[in-house]
Amino acid sequence: MVTSAKDKSTEEKILAAARRVFVRDGMTGARMQDIADEAGINKALLHYHFRNKKKLFEVVFLEAAGRLFPKINEIFEADLGLFEKIERFCEEYVTLVMENPYLPLFVLNEINRDPHYFLGKVWKGKSTPRPEKLLAQIKAEQAAGRIRSVDPLQLLMHLLSMTIFPFVARPMLRKNLGLDEQTFRVVMEQRKKEIPEFIIHAIRI
Amino acid sequence: MVTSAKDKSTEEKILAAARRVFVRDGMTGARMQDIADEAGINKALLHYHFRNKKKLFEVVFLEAAGRLFPKINEIFEADLGLFEKIERFCEEYVTLVMENPYLPLFVLNEINRDPHYFLGKVWKGKSTPRPEKLLAQIKAEQAAGRIRSVDPLQLLMHLLSMTIFPFVARPMLRKNLGLDEQTFRVVMEQRKKEIPEFIIHAIRI
DNA sequence: GTCTATAATTTGATAGAC
DNA sequence: GTCTATCAAATTATAGAC
CATH class of the missing domain: 1.10.357.10 (Tetracycline Repressor, domain 2)
Structure with missing residues (x-):
């Protein structure tokens, strides 16, 4: 999958936001809306880049455990x-x-x-x-x-x-x-x- | 508030269920339905005895911290x-x-x-x-x-x-x-x- | 006190225009 | 890629009969 510079920037913004929200609120406490707000975008765009909450969480969690x-x-x-x-x-x-x-x-x-x-x-x-x-x-x-x-x-x-x-x-x-x-x-x-x-x-x- | 023997029994069943579910799933992960099922009653009765989720959680949490x-x-x-x-x-x-x-x-x-x-x-x-x-x-x-x-x-x-x-x-x-x-x-x-x-x-x- | 049924709200997810 | 608008599902909470 080709990824333009702008793509990466947005995905990185999303990930940065998701890290903050998931780590603060946990998988069950986190809200997709909060992540979108924190990233300065809307929910639809969240689902475009990461199909659903579980997948986005998985990325964040694996990264955290990997650290x-x-x-x-x-x-x-x-x-x-x-x-x-x-x-x-x-x-x-x-x-x-x-x-x-x-x-x-x-x-x-x-x-x-x-x-x-x-x-x-x-x-x-x-x-x-x-x-x-x-x-x-x-x-x-x-x-x-x-x-x-x-x-x-x-x-x-x-x-x-x-x-x-x-x-x-x-x-x-x-x-x-x-x-x-x-x-x-x-x-x-x-x-x-x-x-x-x-x-x-x-x-x- | 007068509490009959039957009241106490039901409230105790609810609390026992709430302890298990809240401690296992946390405040944000716990579902009132799960607590009701675990207690062998329905959701309406849950809300009758404890007005809402937050209040029920508070009882369980304070008790846990108190231990x-x-x-x-x-x-x-x-x-x-x-x-x-x-x-x-x-x-x-x-x-x-x-x-x-x-x-x-x-x-x-x-x-x-x-x-x-x-x-x-x-x-x-x-x-x-x-x-x-x-x-x-x-x-x-x-x-x-x-x-x-x-x-x-x-x-x-x-x-x-x-x-x-x-x-x-x-x-x-x-x-x-x-x-x-x-x-x-x-x-x-x-x-x-x-x-x-x-x-x-x-x-x- | 307890139930069934349903309302009200929140929230994850999608459709479709641009 | 990104947005607005909307849907569908899940979930909390209440109404009203018994």
Whole structure:
């Protein structure tokens, strides 16, 4: 399909609008009218470029998931020492998500809304996290006596939890811990160093 | 308003149905028809007992939030040592949420959907978490030289993250870590002890 | 209190002119 | 490709009989 410069511009405007609205309101809460308004066009044109709501959502969701998941693999399967992986993961993942703070909750929520759809159409040979290498690496470090014996799966869950949860719970944390937007960003910036340090202290011999 | 025995029974059936549907599909995804079906009645009767969708949702949401938040305060403000608090929080909170695994994602998502509504109507003098006492307690332990110096706020975020996140990310973790329902429950059961142990190792001198 | 039937509204989607 | 106008379907909400 040939795509003129103007086409691309409009489709890009639509996608930018759809990202904002879908990520904010979710698949079920989003309205095609809102997306059209946000893009500065009308609904008919939306349906011309993307046949229906489901298809448009799919593009946005796959793109969102594609931003969050590959990075995990990339680091966990890299050729690095365990501590380096932990440090790099926190540093790079917090940086990544800070640019799109609402992405994790959006993705987790949509996965939860329709796990089957998620498993099927979405997860086909894509970069679904493969934690085996990291888990094996943790086991090896323990066998070599370089770190304390902790269930590798539990350690991985600790790492993911501490890194991602604050973004998922952001509105609640901001209210309950009394953090304004600026302070929240500072706290998350500190976590880049704080989390690895915390983990290292926890598993040192 | 006088409420007969039969009234209560029907309202309770409706609420039970509304809990399931709202928690599963969210405010925007839930359909009144589904709730009526689930309750074994028709839509008209739904509107008779709860004027509209918003009102019914509000009851369900407030109840859900009321299950998750008071427990936090109850433990954080108790008259216990720091380690005891951490241990009790993990133990009791995991137990609590295991009975309603979808509650945290539901509540966090709805808070995110409409933070203003959440702050306003919902959070009026309710048991919103008051972390000051716990934060002060952490500071005191550090000043006394009994634990390593870690930003209390960061430590609190570690604790909340490790305890709650696995439930929020459950469908994703189950897929990406290859855990079936039974295994997930076992892993969470282990976390009751694993998380406090991990934290204690991390902040010991 | 509970039902059937229907109104009222919202919203996704299409037809057809330009 | 883009718009206006409109349809069709889904969904919330109400009227009125029992």
